[in-house]
Amino acid sequence: MSDFNLDTSLIEFSSSSNKGHWTIRHAVEGVQIFGGIGSGKSSGSGRTLALKYLKAGFGGLVLTVKPDEKETWQEYCQLTGREKDLCIIEPGGNYHFNFLQYEAAQASGQSITENIVEVLKTVIRAGEEKNGKSDDPFWETALDMLIFNVIDLCLIAYGQLSIQTLYDIVQSIPKPDQDNKVSHDTINAYHRAFQKAQQKVNEKVDDWYLHLSKEIQEQMDEAGTLEMEVENAVPEARLYNFVRQFFNENYISLSEKTRSIIDFTFSGFLFRLLREPIYSLFCRYDSNIQPEDCLQGKIILLNLPVKVYQKVGRDCQILFKYIWQRSMEKRSIRDNDRTLFLWADEAQNFLHEHDADYQATARSSRISTVYISQNLPNYYASMGGQKAEYRVKSFLGTLGTKIFHANADIETNKYASELIGDAYVVDETSSVTIAGEFSHSRGKSLKLERVVRPEDFIRLRTGGTANDFRVDGYMHRQGDSLFKGMNHTKMSFNQNYTP
Numbered sequence: 001m002s003d004f005n006l007d008t009s010l011i012e013f014s015s016s017s018n019k020g021h022w023t024i025r026h027a028v029e030g031v032q033i034f035g036g037i038g039s040g041k042s043s044g045s046g047r048t049l050a051l052k053y054l055k056a057g058f059g060g061l062v063l064t065v066k067p068d069e070k071e072t073w074q075e076y077c078q079l080t081g082r083e084k085d086l087c088i089i090e091p092g093g094n095y096h097f098n099f100l101q102y103e104a105a106q107a108s109g110q111s112i113t114e115n116i117v118e119v120l121k122t123v124i125r126a127g128e129e130k131n132g133k134s135d136d137p138f139w140e141t142a143l144d145m146l147i148f149n150v151i152d153l154c155l156i157a158y159g160q161l162s163i164q165t166l167y168d169i170v171q172s173i174p175k176p177d178q179d180n181k182v183s184h185d186t187i188n189a190y191h192r193a194f195q196k197a198q199q200k201v202n203e204k205v206d207d208w209y210l211h212l213s214k215e216i217q218e219q220m221d222e223a224g225t226l227e228m229e230v231e232n233a234v235p236e237a238r239l240y241n242f243v244r245q246f247f248n249e250n251y252i253s254l255s256e257k258t259r260s261i262i263d264f265t266f267s268g269f270l271f272r273l274l275r276e277p278i279y280s281l282f283c284r285y286d287s288n289i290q291p292e293d294c295l296q297g298k299i300i301l302l303n304l305p306v307k308v309y310q311k312v313g314r315d316c317q318i319l320f321k322y323i324w325q326r327s328m329e330k331r332s333i334r335d336n337d338r339t340l341f342l343w344a345d346e347a348q349n350f351l352h353e354h355d356a357d358y359q360a361t362a363r364s365s366r367i368s369t370v371y372i373s374q375n376l377p378n379y380y381a382s383m384g385g386q387k388a389e390y391r392v393k394s395f396l397g398t399l400g401t402k403i404f405h406a407n408a409d410i411e412t413n414k415y416a417s418e419l420i421g422d423a424y425v426v427d428e429t430s431s432v433t434i435a436g437e438f439s440h441s442r443g444k445s446l447k448l449e450r451v452v453r454p455e456d457f458i459r460l461r462t463g464g465t466a467n468d469f470r471v472d473g474y475m476h477r478q479g480d481s482l483f484k485g486m487n488h489t490k491m492s493f494n495q496n497y498t499p
């Protein structure tokens, strides 16, 4: 049985007179690892932390960018006796996760539509940020409304959702100049959904109306309140009217250019989900794995490396990550206190707009986020939009521990140096005065200086045979001190570390 006590030590620092510990408590406050290409992030501090986490029995989610990450984690799990816990979601593999079904089942308190819209728009926007189209409230609102209404239409008409149906509806929304009269030959998915929705609503309204007493029926007829009463009594009727109004009065009449951008954003996203192998992994079959499995110690690895699967690999991993984060936030520590981790090497690929909020609660849900990335500009580029720098820095503030390896990026080195901060050092100045008689005075004063200067990060060891497999890094922790009363310590990681 593993011990998930927050004070369990994961890394110990010791010298002849001092001892320090980096504990599970520190782990769940989040970790950010920075370092230039080949500085030893993955094989140095990354490897050490991963092995410590696995050995300690953590469950977790691993996102992948490079194709060799699956093998790396297989090796980690083998070294720590966790092979049985590793579940790899990959093309041709054994696991499927049906995200629409899962999210529909999760909807308690808020509607299924809201739940699914939230997931879809987060993923779509995370993709857009990279293209610099973010921060425009018009697109965002228009896109949200389209997603909302298409999902509602689909639910009213068919009582369930499928990516194929959503895609077909979006593809067949009439254009403004198109004849909106439907004949037998021209009926398409959009019209079919409306007809079916109308039929469903009518059935419900009839059912309600026929169960009213004759007296009430007559009263409503006379007062002319029938329509209003219908909307109050049959929520689908009200919703149906909203949806119809949205398409007829707002959406269809948007200018062609505007419409096509919004249509393409949504249908392009759905289209990517409909293609194999993604369709089989996330849409086609019932789930045989889900985020909650991590609470039993499973390690879910999404083997859809971005370098191989590009945009769809990233979309699917952000989608799974966000669903996983939302589920894990709801966990009860009282019932199950297993520490979890969320692991992303080359993490700039997987950021989304809710990460900062999520990070704020990750500590209390006992989730150790480990993000590995080369430098700050990587994050600026992927968090895009205005105020990127401000956003990135405030986001980094939510990750309690930072490890800095060798880096040639000035911005990151300056950030690291500032973060570690200043300290008073003894400044020994000596002055020689020649006045009458020879006098030599030696003055001691204190001078405030950077503890680690930005250029110090350039020279850190980066592993490999030349360095005897040693990777240097500065670890910094915000809050209580790490070692020798300080918030930072220089340490070296062994690339051949085994627990």
Ligand SMILES: Nc1ncnc2c1ncn2[C@@H]1O[C@H](COP(=O)(O)OP(=O)(O)OP(=O)(O)O)[C@@H](O)[C@H]1O
Pocket: 035, 036, 037, 038, 039, 040, 041, 042, 043, 044, 374, 462, 463, 464, 465, 469, 495, 496
């Ligand atoms: N197991 C290992 N044994 C010895 N050397 C290794 C090992 N793994 C990687 N290296 C070497 O150590 C250095 C650091 O590699 P590593 O992949 O950890 O860097 P990184 O910071 O993750 O780089 P990147 O940004 O490219 O992912 C590289 O020179 C690499 O070739």
Ligand SMILES: [Mg+2]
Pocket: 041, 042, 043, 345
């Ligand atoms: Mg790496």
